[in-house]
Amino acid sequence: MKHLIYADNAATTKLDIDAFEAMKEFLLDFYGNPSQLYSFSRKTKKAVKEAREIIAGCIGAEPDEIFFTSGGTESDNWALKGFAKKQGRKQIVVSPIEHHAVLNTVQALKRDGYKISFLDVTENGVILPAFLESKINNDTAIVSVMLANNEVGSIEPIKELAKIAHQNGAAFHTDAVQAVGHIEINVNELGIDMLSASSHKFNGPRGIGFLYVKKGTDLYPFMDGGAQEKNMRAGTENVAGIVGMAVALRKNCSILNDRKRYLYELEERLVKGLREKGLDFIRNGAEEHLPGVMSISFKNSDGEMLLHRLDLMGVCISTGSACDSKNTQVSHVIKAIRIPEEYAKGTIRISLSKDNTKEDVDCIVSSLCRALKP
Ligand code: PLP
Numbered sequence: 001m002k003h004l005i006y007a008d009n010a011a012t013t014k015l016d017i018d019a020f021e022a023m024k025e026f027l028l029d030f031y032g033n034p035s036q037l038y039s040f041s042r043k044t045k046k047a048v049k050e051a052r053e054i055i056a057g058c059i060g061a062e063p064d065e066i067f068f069t070s071g072g073t074e075s076d077n078w079a080l081k082g083f084a085k086k087q088g089r090k091q092i093v094v095s096p097i098e099h100h101a102v103l104n105t106v107q108a109l110k111r112d113g114y115k116i117s118f119l120d121v122t123e124n125g126v127i128l129p130a131f132l133e134s135k136i137n138n139d140t141a142i143v144s145v146m147l148a149n150n151e152v153g154s155i156e157p158i159k160e161l162a163k164i165a166h167q168n169g170a171a172f173h174t175d176a177v178q179a180v181g182h183i184e185i186n187v188n189e190l191g192i193d194m195l196s197a198s199s200h201k202f203n204g205p206r207g208i209g210f211l212y213v214k215k216g217t218d219l220y221p222f223m224d225g226g227a228q229e230k231n232m233r234a235g236t237e238n239v240a241g242i243v244g245m246a247v248a249l250r251k252n253c254s255i256l257n258d259r260k261r262y263l264y265e266l267e268e269r270l271v272k273g274l275r276e277k278g279l280d281f282i283r284n285g286a287e288e289h290l291p292g293v294m295s296i297s298f299k300n301s302d303g304e305m306l307l308h309r310l311d312l313m314g315v316c317i318s319t320g321s322a323c324d325s326k327n328t329q330v331s332h333v334i335k336a337i338r339i340p341e342e343y344a345k346g347t348i349r350i351s352l353s354k355d356n357t358k359e360d361v362d363c364i365v366s367s368l369c370r371a372l373k374p
Pocket of ligand 1: 010011070071072073076099101146149150175177178198199209
């Protein structure tokens with residue numbers, strides 16, 4: 001296989017080796033159903049309990065506030081549908097730059113009679129508290145704003161937004177799929193009611209995630225069936241996935257600051273490299289952003305063409321979110337933050353990880369230079 005430079009870590013990440021090692025015995029040897037009473041299942045039951053404690057510890061939650069799901073999409077669906085349908089208010093407030101896991105969920109709720117209000121957003125991809133003040137009212141059931149955007153990386157002022165939601169009697173959910181395991185998070189400091197996370201975004205296995213639900217938050221179960229997850233999310237537990245997710249999250253959280261510093265250095269090198277080559281581009285997003293996530297718009301270019309040309313050179317980047325990649329149009333995020341027309345179509349997302357090197361960055365710069373040549 002030719003040398004591959006993987007720079008699409010916001011789409012998914014490489015499984016951490018320790019997570020893989022920890023999962024192995026639950027795939028091959030200890031496959032007992034955690035709900036069974038015999039001793040063979042004791043180990044799996046204990047592993048699920050310990051994983052829940054580890055995950056809760058990483059975000060400042062209590063273990064019984066963590067519910068395992070199949071990933072970010074399920075967590076978002078559950079939080080919004082499960083909460084909205086439990087109470088009488090009819091308005092749902094979301095940002096226009098949410099992932100489709102939220103946007104299409106609120107569209108489904110709209111078909112059930114809910115009113116959806118979209119917040120304004122700055123040109124840097126930030127939802128200012130004043131934007132929420134102007135949309136929220138005494139019919140708002142829930143406000144959902146992502147902790148960090150998956151395309152441009154901007155980090156949102158969640159603490160201030162959650163406070164406004166609560167002052168108006170509404171609940172607050174945040175899609176933290178891109179943020180968990182990448183920046184420090186404490187659910188109590190943020191003052192949120194629900195938080196969605198997905199393991200494959202922080203070097204855990206795919207197909208597993210969790211929803212944090214603050215104690216006392218009233219939700220409908222997501223899956224009806226067995227008694228797993230305190231009767232809230234039925235189905236036999238994905239024990240290996242749960243264990244792998246916990247190991248990966250604990251490891252990522254233990255190196256947050258070093259990783260952040262390293263990725264900011266790589267970002268700086270990449271931007272400097274592009275400037276030195278004299279390329280005409282703008283970097284999108286806010287000053288406060290996810291380490292390693294870079295949305296760059298090249299003037300009079302085409303993001304999809306760049307993606308394919310880079311692919312031929314062994315470099316993986318994307319045009320926007322992975323779930324959007326079949327759509328050749330300018331993404332809803334780039335539209336919402338009003339990137340000038342001559343740049344918008346030439347937008348790509350480079351998302352670096354701790355496994356990327358300075359040499360990778362230099363190669364991305366030179367590959368982009370070649371790809372941009374007419
Ligand atoms: N929310 C955000 C912000 C995402 O970036 C993604 C995936 O790209 C999701 C939700 C969906 O997560 P999953 O792939 O685990 O369903």
